[in-house]
Amino acid sequence: MSELKWKKGVAVAGVGLSKFGAFKEKNSRDLFVEAYQDMINSMQRYNPEKVEAFYLGNFSSDQFEKQAHLAPILASWIGLSPITALRIEDACASSGVALRQAALAIASGQYDVVLVGGVEKMTSLEIAAVTEALATAADTQFEVSAGFTFPGFYAAMATAYMHEFQASREAFYHVSIKNRNNGALNEYAQFGQTIFDIMESKKRRAVQKGLPVPEWKDEIEFLSDPKGNPMVAWPMTLFDCSPVSDGAAVALLVSEEIASSLTDTPIYMIGSGQASDGALPERENLYSIPAAVEASRQAYQMANLTPDDIDVAEVHDCFTIAEIIATEDLGFFERGEGWKAAIEGKTSRDGSRPVNTSGGLKSKGHPVGATGVGQIVEIWKQLNGLAEERQVQGDPKIGLTHNVGGSGQTCVVNIFERRG
């Protein structure tokens, strides 16, 4: 029914991030301003007077900060009233969806310049309350009432995956090690330490305290040992999980024809797709996320590309199993082959298919409403050769983002291209 080509082309003219982490002293406004200023620094010719609308992705400042209606409040906070301002919520996919909606608004002819933001301030609540707030992203009636919280969902998926494909837990550890290695090179990331760093510091601490020094010969041994890496929900361990984070991300979306008037480093949005699904009990199996398969199908079709054309991707690794499933849902690897690819290093920065060079949700952090736009920040940097020590070699031109909400009730996939 719908046309594949939008009525107008859309580009990303600038991007910005706050530092991700746990910042007791900062609220959503502080985090957002930090990201907004970072975006202004990324652009050569930003003019706030040209901004016509503000699309905010946010999961639940209602619950985290007792502040709903956050979009006009943030717009006012940075002096952009009376522009159109709205919040979009699709759980952890909120800002990936906000970016897609902003793109459609530009494609409609309504706007030429739209600020897209994502923000989440999570550490305002105690950790048990955070888990409870996050659980509202699942189906309260059929999932949460059965005792599920998010580590449980992804543990169930991991179990199903391992069973179906005879996968080993080692594959998850490789994802964890890779993303921690990448995140350690990202100054915005919540975690600066690699798994190796953590292992070594635990050994040093044992020496200092005169305790028996653990004999982990490498990171895999460390991660396999509950003394180094406690179990959360089998088979998901502590280092399989993304953290609770505070953070914000912004991107300036503009119509294609004015992009170069604002920046020397635009990237163009050439594909986009979004799909939804019901609760986990309704799925045919637990080792794939149908909404991701469908969203990526739409995005590839619109971009007229295949998975092999993607040079670099940021995927939704809220848990390590999620990254492995994502690389299959996106068609990077055959179904059941993703775990082997992780072990073989194919998704490393220097692998054939670099995934989560930013460190991903696991290491960069996962302020849930900020994650979708945060992914686009990394793609913008990689495509423009601005990712510093994390830069993927071989002149990447096409990048993809994959942002999941809930246990797969939402997925949005966006594809970007650098031209010239």
Add this chain to the structure above:
Amino acid sequence: MSELKWKKGVAVAGVGLSKFGAFKEKNSRDLFVEAYQDMINSMQRYNPEKVEAFYLGNFSSDQFEKQAHLAPILASWIGLSPITALRIEDACASSGVALRQAALAIASGQYDVVLVGGVEKMTSLEIAAVTEALATAADTQFEVSAGFTFPGFYAAMATAYMHEFQASREAFYHVSIKNRNNGALNEYAQFGQTIFDIMESKKRRAVQKGLPVPEWKDEIEFLSDPKGNPMVAWPMTLFDCSPVSDGAAVALLVSEEIASSLTDTPIYMIGSGQASDGALPERENLYSIPAAVEASRQAYQMANLTPDDIDVAEVHDCFTIAEIIATEDLGFFERGEGWKAAIEGKTSRDGSRPVNTSGGLKSKGHPVGATGVGQIVEIWKQLNGLAEERQVQGDPKIGLTHNVGGSGQTCVVNIFERRG
């Protein structure tokens, strides 16, 4: 900057409402299904397989039902997975904004058929908790911390308005009487009783109990008497306030060229505008809502119409003062003249400028996330001559909706036309 004309035209092909009210036994899913079925009944040729996306306006099911991520859950609930599903939040303007965003998505060329919904289940919380949840729609840092809740905001506006224009409280009572009269003719409305009905039943009850019978000679006397109509926040009395409500509303938005293939009674969306603002302390005055002035300016400009062209309007009367200010912000009356127009009956069904023929938020009810689409339901009925006893005479062709979020941090105005 932005073009005035969207790249594609947009029409409303069908509409539906649940009954509005306080329904302890119904949750958001029940209410939504009720509205969805009502919409299907309003259409001649509905085909769910043609629906490509679902845009949901909802203020805070997070707080009311511990259920965020509601859009894909409702889409799944009515069998529409894996279509795109997202929630839009702009406080009490959530579904008016959702409808506008859905229209932009159609105008972009992405979709041809989009289901737009609005829902709020509010009576799941005790009344004090509802007030607290609603207060998160205001600015927590600068408004709520100063002790304001919503009756207080609108009481402050009413006080400023009365002071500036020497308006009398009688004007508010006329709004209350009118909207109760209209709502009593609306089978979906929360309140079936007019103010006259309530007054008479209080008299009867006094007789039955052998108590002194109050000598109210008309509704104005009744409303002026704190024994009939207690004060909430001066000068806003109980009957100046909209109620706490449960309810849902849906509309099917389609591209103009396919509208007649789905329905014999389309209306066309010919104007739309949206604007934002900061908190109350930042406003120049408290007797107008700048975001409403700006949103209506955009909508009139896009539609190439003036306020005098509007045959029927649904405006955001969360409090009676809000309706009076709205009729000025929209340009129906000069600034400072709205209160006189209310007293003179100009906004009655048979007046020169019918406003809130549905009963408005005051009488139809105000399930906050459902209100914006609920307004469009009434406009669709009025323009198609389907409003039964509430039908405005004179063959209305142009209708307007005005939906406000918070204390005016958001306003969205949409204009519709019946053709032929």
